[in-house]
Structures are given as C-alpha cells and as structure tokens.
Amino acid sequence: MYAFEYHRPASVAEAVRLLREKPEAKLLAGGHTLIPTLKQRLAQPSDLVDLGGIAELRGIREEGGALVIGAATPHGEVETSDLVRRTIPALAHLAGEIGDPQVRNRGTIGGSIANNDPAADWPAAVLGLGATVRTDRREIAADDFFTGMFETALEADEIVTAVVFPRPRRAAYAKFPNPASRYAMVGVFVAETDGGVRVAVTGAAPCVFRLTALERALAANFAPEAVDGVTVDASELNSDIHASADYRAHLVKVMAKRAIASALG
C-alpha cells in the first residue's frame, strides 16, 4: 500500500463533502476489491472515505411493495434476511453464492455495483430485475447504470445509497463459477416482472448485459425450451485462459435454462 488519509464520516453528506474536497479520494465499502488493489500498489488514492460508519446506508426494508437494500448492507445479511427470502428469494440465493462467508460478511451490494466488475453477481440481479439505483442525489434505472467494464453512470462524487428492487412474479439466478476466483464465469438472472421478462448475463462479456432475444422468446413461452431457439453471439463474449467465448456462449444457454427451470420451481 501507499500511504493515504483515512476518514470515517458519519453521514452521506459528509462523505460527499470529503469526495469533493479530495479529488483523489476513494470510497471504501467492504473493501474486497479496493484493499487487494491497494496492497498490490495498483492504486494510489490520497484519501480513503470509509462508508462503514454511516448507519443510514445499511439495512433491508420494504417500501411500497419494493425491496430496498441499503448500499452498505453485506451480502451475508441479504442471504439470511427473512424479508428477502420471503419477497425475492432469488436475491438471497445469489447473495449466498458470492465468495465465502468471510467475503459475504464484509462485501456490500453498493460496493459491488459501483465497482461493476464484469464477473460480479449483483449487477445481474440489478439489471435482471430492472432495479433502481438510489444515490445521494438521484435515482438511476438499472438499464442506465452499468455503462461498461468497471464503468457506471455514477458521477465522481456520487454515492450509492440503496438499491430498490421491484418484486417480480418469479425470478432465479444460475451461476457457473470460475474454478479459481469463484466469480461468475457465466451467471444468468432471469425474471418475470410486471414490466415483462428480463434476462441479465454477467461474467460472459466486458459488462453485464440483457439477452433481449431470450427475453422475447420467454415472453412468448416462459420455459427452458425457449432457450433452444435463441442464438448467443460468441463474438461479443470474453475469451480467456478459463473459458473461450464459444464455451461461454454455450454456458449462457445452459445457465439460462437452469435459471428458468429454477424460477418455475
């Protein structure tokens, strides 16, 4: 690590003020990406603004039929929440497949989506459910939030405060983990919502994306067989030492089928 100044504000407003005052500052949530990056000296922020002391960022509640998860809520809390299990069990399942217990007790949903790692799980749920990302100053629709690899619509001084998940009719997530990192090599989130069927794919491409061809097929017939007629274009997908683009394209279909079967119970 390089040296930095550490701050632990008690409010979102104070955190935003710090970000504005210190242009080279970084936000610290669960730290599961940032701390290893710092330890390897791959980043040199002047200041760290720790969000862990802001009570308003943490917690899970219902709000007008939607599920609101505070940005600093750790994955483990989502995994074990009765409210989540009752309302959108797919989210509890997804959270339970992130990393290991230590990771789940520290890593947060806000940190995950703000980082937008191409292989992270949460972006699939946020995009797959058509959730809304709430920040200190506005609300951003999931379709507008994830803009590219490690890129989001967030301003430099903007802080995610919560994610608002509308309750779907049915939803499920199926993940094929990378054997080394256990991040998603391919993860598919499928949801039948009031606004239609949504399918989000993570791990396969530089950024989470919607598989619209499958969404159309599922709108006509929400069943695993609907996947058979859909072509996944491998040319858009990642190819690396763990999986070729061809194999990832194949896995997208397999995981999609499994997610659909699981959503159907």
Next chain:
Amino acid sequence: MVEKGIGQAVPRKEDRRFVTGRGRYVDDIRLPGQAWAVFVRSPHAHARIRRVDKASVEGMPGVLAVFTGADAEADGIGPLICGWMIHSRDGTPMKVGTHRVLATDKVRYVGDRVACVVAETLHQARDAAEALVVEYEELPAVVDLATADEAPALVHDDIPGNLCYDWELGDRAAVEEAFAKAARVVSVDLVNNRLVPNALEPRAALAAYDPGRDEITLYLTSQNPHVHRLVMSAFNNIAPEHKLRVVAPDVGGGFGSKIFIYGEECVVAWAARKLGRPVKWREERGEAFLADAHGRDHVTRAELAVDADGRFLALRVDTRANLGAYMSTFSSAVPTYLYAPLLSGQYRIPAIHARVRTYYTNTTPVDAYRGAGRPEACFVVETLVDAAARALGIDRAEIRRRNFIPPDAFPYQTPVVMTYDSGDYRTCLDRALELADYAGFERRRQEARARGRLRGIGIGCYIEACGIAPSQAAISLGAGVGLWESAEVRFTHTGKVQVYTGTHTHGQGHETTFSQLVAETLGVPFEDVEVIHGDTATTPVGMGTYGSRSQAVGGEALLRACHKIIEKGRKIAAHLLEASEADIEFEAGVFRVKGTDRRKTIQEIAFAAYVPASYPADLEPGLEASAFFDPPNFTFPSGTYVCEVEVDPETGRVRIEKWVAVDDFGRIINPLIVEGQVHGGLVQGIGQALLEHAVYDRESGQLLTGSFMDYAMPRADDVPSFTVEFAPGSPTPSNTLGAKGAGEAGAIGAPAALMNAIWDAVGTRVEMPATPERVWRAIRQTQMPQAAE
C-alpha cells in the same frame, strides 16, 4: 502397550501452539535495528540489462543500500548451484546456465532478481524498489516446451537449442525387440501440467551479522537448514560453514519449495554483513507465484507393448521436461532419477527405456514439488495401463492383477535401477475395489445416466521411492551429497528427554511421532519428550525433510540413538543392581535383574549418570547418545486409489463422488497424522488433475496465473470425504522400524485415479487439468459421431 506409543492416533503436540496462534515463524522474529529488503524483479521474460541506475534512488527516505549482481560478483558471492550431476546419453555433462544471486547480463524470466533495495522500513524499501530505474533491451522469449529447441531465443547464450541434457535409462535394444514381437502396442501423448507450490507461509529470511564473533545468523523458511548452511558456505561464499548459523523455526509448509537455495536468502545474508544491520525479507504471495520453484511441466509420449493376454512386455517413454530459466538445487534429478526409475510402477515389465530431454525456457525455475518425478511417472504408467485394458477389452482391475509383481517376488529388481523392498499390491487393489463397491459400479453408472449425468470410475496404483537415500547409490547416480540422517537423545538429571533431529518439521508432525517413538522405545512418558529441530547451532548435522524421508531415515537414526542409551543404561543398572550386564533386561522404561524384582527405572539410571555417587569405574558419566543412519535401500510405499466421478455433460463440470485410498506404508507410527498426510496429498493431486495450472503467455512470457484469482487451488468443496484405509502392510526391511514414508503418496497416486475416472465417464482422454471446458469439448467430440448417425 506404552501410552501414546507407536501405532497410536495421538493428537499432535505442536498443534497447541499452532491453533492458539503462538507459532513462531521467521516473520514473527524481530531483531533490534532490523532493516527491510525488497527485491527489484524483472518485468520481462527475457531482456538484456543495459543499466541499473542506483542514483535514481539515492537520497530517498530511509534507503540504506542498493545491491546489484555486479556488487555480488565483486564481493565473491558465488552463483547458485544444482546439486545433482546428470550426463547426457553421449556422456557429456549437463549444460548449466550460470544462475547468479542477482542477474548481471540478462534477465531470464518474469520475476528474475535484478537488484535488492534495503531501507529502514518495508514501505521505504518498496518505494525505492519501485523507483529504481533499470534499463532493459527486450529479447524474444521462449516459454513453451513445444518450441524450446527451435525457438529463436536462447535462454543462456552458450547453450544451443536450450537443451540442458538428453538422458536415457534402460535397455533400448531389449525394448525395441519386445515391441517388434508384441501382439499390441498402445501409446499416449500426455502433459504433466506445471504447478505452483503455494505453501501457506510464503518464504522469508532474516539475517544478522555479529562482528564480534564474525558470524551470521540466518532465520529462514527452510526444509533443511543444514543443507542451506552447507551450500551457502561452500558455493555462495556467504560465510564459512562454522560461522553461519541457519535457524528454520516454525515453517508453514514447503512441499519441496523450501528445500532449495534461492538467491534471495543469499543476498539477505550478504546484505546483513555489509550493512552491519539485521536485514529482513518477506515474500508476498504474488512474489511467491513468480519466485518459488514450480513443479512438474512434462510433455511425454509413452508406449506400452503387451501380449494378447494383456501381459506387459516393454515400456518406452520419451519425455521433454521444462527446467525454467535456470537449474534449481535439485532440478536435474527430478525428471531423471526421481522419475524414470519409477516407470515400472507396480508391474513386471521386462524391458523399459526412458529418454528425457530437459530444456531451458524463460519461466520460473522448476524443481521438486510434492512427489517430485514420481507423480509424473505414476501418471504415465497408469494411463498406459488403462489404455491397454481398453485396447484389449480387459477389465481395468484385471489387467493390473495380471501384471502385478507378486508378493513372493521381493526383493524385486526392476529393469530401471530400483530394487523394490516389499509390497502386496493385489491385497491393496482388492480391498480398495471392495470399499469402492467396484462390482456395483455399472448400476450406479446407469442410475446417473437416467439423471443426465456421466459417471466414471478410475483406478490408480502407485509406487513411490521414499527414504532418500542410500548415500553411495545416490552419489553414484550424480547426487552431490550423502543422504543419511542423524539424531541425538539426551536425558536430563530429572529424567526428561531432549531429542535432537536433523530432519525438519513444517507440517509433518515430527514432534509428535518422534515423541511416540521415544516413549515406546525408552518407556518414558510421551509428555516428557521434547523434540528439537531446525537450528544448525543446536541440532546435529542433518539433511532435512523431503522425499518422505523423515521417519524412514531420521526416525531410524533416532531409534538407534535410543538403543545406544539403553545399552549404556544397562551398564549403569548392572553396577547399581550388582548384577552382570547380561542379566539385566530392559522393558517399558525399567531395567531389571532377570527373574528378580530388583529394578531401576530409566529415570533413576539417568540421575545416577549425572550424579554418579556409585558408578562403573570405566564408564563416562552422562546419558546421551547420537546416531547416524544411512539406509541400505529406498523404501517403496504403494497403494491403490479408486475414484468415482460424475460429469455434468452440459457444462463439463466434474464432481468427485467417492474416493477410496488403501495405502501400504509399512509400519505406521501415528495413523492420525498419516491419514492427514494422505488427505493433504490427495487434495494436491486432485488439484493437479482438476484445477491447478501455471500458464504463461506465449508471446510475452508473463505468468497469466499469478494470483489465486486465476490459479485455481482446491477448496474444501472441491473434494469429497475420503475413505482412507491402511493395508495390513509390508514393513520395509530397509530400516528396523519398518516405516516406509507417507508424505507424498496422495499426490502421486491421485491424478492417475481421477483422470482415469474422467476418461471412463466421458469416453475419451482429457489432459490435466480437466477444466470444465476441456471436459465439455471432449464430450462433444465423442458424441459427434453419434449425433451424425
């Protein structure tokens, strides 16, 4: 039976400190005034060093010194050595590329040491290491065995074709004759994937120079502190051997990677003397991926000639092995004498010929890693055996039974150097098959198929040569050192026992097993025995711990020292009990005059030896003894592993459903510890077969799997619950204990069993590691003809 004696599952006494966080590792030691060393490493796979600009860090906060290869040469620090001489088929000696403690002319792999920066704090040292300007002229790199001999890049300018040696073993003519007459020849081309050792504790070194005594103390993560002392004094000129003390305190795993003498530890010791300050270096995990010697990395073509009944006639093996950029301490021996002599497996194979060529590449040096040559050999043999069974339509268990060396054939001379000591291979196989319900497998396969899963079963029968080594034999084959072991046993006034061993425990549990051995032999309480190791100043000379040798060689030395104690005690007892020595019998810690109740405990004898109020006139006081043991032969543990897998044909993911291990380790001192050793070895073997693979980028020579994000280490949920059983056992005649060694077996036999199971499940052979994509592609390949029908 002695409480906590030989054969009992005694929990490890060292775990008290390990599980309470009170172990003392190198990094836990802080010396007053210690400075920190950080190594500047090459970012290039192959480059000429144009300039190291020391001025670029001069005046940076806390910087004490920058050392380069030129400085080391000027001070007479010698290059690193390879301690085993191999000659090529044409009689020429292996071609050794100079391996300096810090590079001077060229860097030859990503991570090669270019300079060492020492500063007051770790952060200052890192800052300076980062700031140090090094100018390179990049050169094309070769990372791959496939292209090593034709590559435009010469790793060492004076070694043509990057070929270190072209070695052979066995009778080529006899093999060719047998192949010409064979009913059937089966062949395989296979890859033994490169692995990163990944001990839990990365390497570390802390050196202090005492100018008053002109002596260096070096705390080191070492599996063999005396070997480090020997080589660093005799070849690297760090200090005369009697002025260099090497201390290996608690060490968190080695698996071979901490046997070797690396440049970092030489530089740290040299820097401490130059600066007159203690200097510490602690490797980071990412550094360990680049800097610790890797394992395996063979490409092999192997052929087996069989008769119509499936009896093996001859074996021909042609292996190309990757040495990495430099020869490491024992790297020449691993693909030769630790490999080819094990190619007979558990079988009668009348003729064997092996050719091994080793190549330099622009990659991390490769050396011994758990099993070291023997897993590679086992994988070759057991793959061919399955290939032969398939070709001839013989059951895979049956073809093994037909070819096993029978129990009455021992000692058995193979055609490749080794004389196997003892074994009962069929008993192990049959018991393993019974535990695995081999007979009921087809039913399970059908049941899995109904669920859309492909189920397979695989057998791996391994042989291992442990207890390295008979010194004369090893030296005649090229070893630069003898490989005996020594021990010392010392009673105190109050009857406690201090045991000093030249072996080193870094996970093996010697403190417990050696205590059991002493408790049993001397009849003292287990708790009264203290095992002391890992310090050249206090422990007897030793050769350390590797090759599953500690019990078979070090344990035997200890046993012999105990017997010397008993013999001396008998003299003292005879005097005190006023009897003749011949009438004194010793049992369970008590000397007794035969047929009487006159007795003295060994603790009373120890007291008398140190407070000799009444004592034999011609006897020295004191009760301590030391012994050396040089075994007459290797020991040959063996066993059978049976593995059952299920494959998801849609994703190619393999799940291990069942694992049975039946091992013959000869006499077992502590079955709890040995079972743990089997578990650990199996997991590492499973890691090699399914997950682990060090991958270099062919163009840039960068290590693509340089962290746990990309290098897949096995986790608990990757492995099943193991069924481990020990065969009744065939004690080795190579030592009086009968112990054969158990540390590497799991890693040797596991890949073969698992890969044979996957082969059985998917119908075609898959290369290691059997990643989901590889398995999925194999399934698609085998199913395509069916789809076309």
